[in-house]
Amino acid sequence: DGGITQSPKYLFRKEGQNVTLSCEQNLNHDAMYWYRQDPGQGLRLIYYSQIVNDFQKGDIAEGYSVSREKKESFPLTVTSAQKNPTAFYLCASRMGASGRSYNEQFFGPGTRLTVL
């Protein structure tokens, strides 16, 4: 999982601002995911992309947007419409439909977003 990077590690946002979280992978994985983690809770899926130029909403997509213009990159924008964005954001990738471990997801180190 050292092949997935997220930046920045910490991010502070003022209310009303949009911010973009970066996620890059050099594992040649087809699928990429964004999760949100709140204290004491599990991971909730925001958006995912199974292939370049295509993505789907997860369980909590409201107030977020994504793009998948390149296989290795899946940036997440937290918009001002997200009312409670303070959380730990995790990006993950998965190999795809072929290969022995096609289900396994590998996680990046995360970005901790705080709204001031």
Place this chain on the structure above:
Amino acid sequence: GENVEQHPSTLSVQEGDSAVIKCTYSDSASNYFPWYKQELGKRPQLIIDIRSNVGEKKDQRIAVTLNKTAKHFSLHITETQPEDSAVYFCAASGDAGGTSYGKLTFGQGTILTVHP
């Protein structure tokens, strides 16, 4: 969609004892069940996974059992050590053609504390 329930939310054991964490899932089409370990402020790391064509899988001190009929699976850690202290998450996913393909639905997590 899939729903995964995890119990207990906290678990405290003495070093050397065994620890068991249980999860139930709702979607009978789910066929991949990973377990992740997450240390404080770090990324989740896959520790073991099982597919629906197998009832049990073991890796040193860690084992996972699956009961497809009852739709539940469990993580067993034997001879626990202080370094096993972390948050453990179960998850479920489906195969190609299903609504949960490529998507992991996570349980709420179990905080395991191993006392020396």
